[in-house]
Amino acid sequence: MEHYDVAVVGLGVLGSGAAYYAAQKGAKVIGFEQFELGHVRGASHDTSRIVRTSNFAPEYVALAKSAYKDWAELEKVTGYKMLTTTGGVVFFTPESPTPASDFTKSLDAQNVPYETLDSQEVKKRWPQFNIPDNVTTVFTADSAIAHAAKTVSTLQSLARSHxxxxxxxxxxxxxxxxxxxxxxxxxxxxxxxASKVVLSTDAWINKLLAPLNVHIPVSVMQEQVTYFKPTDASAFDTSKLPVWIWQGAHCFYGFPTYGEPTIKAGRDYSNNFMSPDERTFVHSPQLLDQLTSFMNEFMPDKERQALRTITCQYTITPDRHFIISPLDSHPDIIIGLGAAHAFKFAPAFGRVLAELAVDGKTNEDISKWGIPKAATLNSKLLIAII
Structure with a gap:
């Protein structure tokens, strides 16, 4: 058997980042992907992802600040523009499970500037939005868009170059x-x-953990986003519209035009449960109708057309927290699960996995992202559950 310092299993954006940063550190690295590189079966494909510091917990804001430095370093190393800065707004309705104060307190704790806007100020700056008076809006000027597929291929190219x-x-x-x-x-x-193995296998994580008598309780669902053709695409340019998130009874999010004359929107966490083996890749007409109805109220445009709907896969951990940790029982195996909201952190997330694998430690605060206690099971309990 050929020996490597670090093996990475799963080469989505997190695993590709881990492979790059480990190789950059001088480690001998091998990475494994069960499908073709850049495949559409996970959560790292398609075009745009929102990048932002705004978040409900200060530890995520802190990692986002680090990620922005890593994004900038990637731009310096590659000469590519990795991020397109648009600014970002998060709309909080009275039905939001997360109050605006959670975001502002976390931003304050990490000294990230922001503005709190009322509905009149929002309409003045961005007349494309139609929001009620009881909505509180948090604006962060540093929010941006990353190209998903290009980010993954760039990290893989950099890994190979090292x-x-x-x-x-x-x-x-x-x-x-x-x-x-x-x-x-x-x-x-x-x-x-390999001396160390990074498992960034997302929905397939438990297939490799089961023989180790470990199970991480994850939920897997098929999500979808829709690209709409607006009547006047110029009104939705990145210079005229920020990325946005709607925190109501349901969470929706969307983008200005990016690379084509369309706007993209979707619902987050729709509970369309399935397993990777059962996935149909056929979008839900009901979810599309729900999204279209929301968009007609939120961003009115009578002539807007839905052009295409793309599916992706969410893998949700308990409380939707990251898992970035070695296994207690097998510390040479390091788990990286992004809970379907990690792309914005991707370079920092991958770097941290590499630091754990190569250096055995990281300076980032990952203390709240350990393996859930219920994840480690003895063999009798595992058999009983199965």
């Missing part, structure tokens, strides 16, 4: 800790040995 070996269409069937140290990785194309 010597990482990335193997696509190579599913990992088992990871086995060795008494002598390190991990043996089994694939249909051979066995490999």
């Amino acid at each position: 010597g990482a070996v990335l193997k696509d269409n190579t599913p990992v069937t088992r990871v086995t800790p060795q008494a002598s140290g390190g991990i043996v990785i089994d694939t249909p194309n051979g066995r490999f040995h």
Whole structure:
């Protein structure tokens, strides 16, 4: 078996980032992807993702601040424009499960500037929005858009430029800790040995954890976003409209035009549960109708047309918190789960995984993102549940 310092299993945006930063540190790195690189079966494909510091908890704001530095470093290293700054607004209705004060307190705690706007000020700045008077709006000028697929391919290219070996269409069937140290990785194309293994396998995480008597309770659902053609695309340019999030009884989010004369919107966390093996890739007409109705009220445009709807996969952890941690029982195996809201943090998230794998520590505060206590099970309990 060929030996590597770090093996990364799952090469979405988080795993690709881990492979790059580990290789950049001088580690001998191998990465495995069960499908083709850049595939559409997970949550790292398509075009745009919102990047923002605004968040409900200060630890996420802190990591976002670090991520902005990493995004800037990627721009410097590659010469590419990784982020398009638009500013961002988060609308809080009385039905929001998260009050605006949670966001502002977290931003205050991390010294991130923001503005709190009433509905009249919002309409004055962005007449495209139609919001009630009882909505509180938090604006952060640093919010931006990252191109999803291009980010992933850039991280993979950088990883390879630093010597990482990335193997696509190579599913990992088992990871086995060795008494002598390190991990043996089994694939249909051979066995490999690594000192540390990063598992960034998202919805497939428990397939590799089950033989280790570990189970992380995750929920998997198919989500969708729709691209709409506005009557006048110029009114929705990135210079005229920020990225936005609607925090009501349901959460919706959207983008200005980006790379094409369309606007993109979707609902977050729609509870359309499934497993990766059951996924149809067929969007829900009911969710599209719900989104269209919301958009007709929120951003009126009589001639707007829905052009296409794209599906993606959400993998939700308990309380939707990140998991960035070695396994207690097998510390050479490091888990990275982004809970379907990690893309904005991607370079920092990948860097932290690499630091844990190569250095054994990180300076980022990840103290609240450990393995849930209920995730570690003894073999009798595991059999009883199955």
